[in-house]
Amino acid sequence: SATTYEAEVSPALCTGTIDSNWSGYSGTGFCNGNNTVGAYAQFTVNASAAGTATLRVRFANGVATARPASLIVNGSTAQAPSFEGTGAWTTWVTKTLTVTLNAGGNTIRFNPTTASGLPNIDYLDVTTP
Numbered sequence: 001s002a003t004t005y006e007a008e009v010s011p012a013l014c015t016g017t018i019d020s021n022w023s024g025y026s027g028t029g030f031c032n033g034n035n036t037v038g039a040y041a042q043f044t045v046n047a048s049a050a051g052t053a054t055l056r057v058r059f060a061n062g063v064a065t066a067r068p069a070s071l072i073v074n075g076s077t078a079q080a081p082s083f084e085g086t087g088a089w090t091t092w093v094t095k096t097l098t099v100t101l102n103a104g105g106n107t108i109r110f111n112p113t114t115a116s117g118l119p120n121i122d123y124l125d126v127t128t129p
């Protein structure tokens with residue numbers, strides 16, 4: 001089943017501000033991370049059983065240059081997604097990533113690796129078997 005975790009809803013964390021100035025987001029806003037290395041967006045997600053999960057992270061990147069990040073699952077870097085330009089801050093797209101989760105609570109952190117920071121992050125959708 002799939003569950004959507006909004007970036008602006010606790011216990012999600014945003015090293016920056018929750019903004020609502022660019023339309024098209026889900027919920028009441030999005031995470032505008034600070035434009036600096038390590039200004040992360042973090043989600044706490046539940047999995048009923050351990051195993052492979054599909055993540056869909058919704059984001060907008062209004063500049064032409066992609067913004068790379070580490071995807072850190074339960075404290076370990078799992079992969080290195082890069083968030084491409086979407087053409088406008090109001091153009092939101094989803095990126096699909098596959099990770100392994102533990103049963104119960106898991107922390108999923110997108111940690112930017114350049115001074116550009118993250119794109120604006122709307123939500124994380126998690127599908128578990």
Ligand code: GCU
Pocket residue numbers: 019022032033035089116117118119120
């Ligand atoms: C602009 C935009 C923000 C965005 C920022 C960025 O300031 O309004 O929503 O987060 O650029 O480059 O990260």
Ligand code: CA
Pocket residue numbers: 032033034035117118119120
């Ligand atoms: Ca930003």
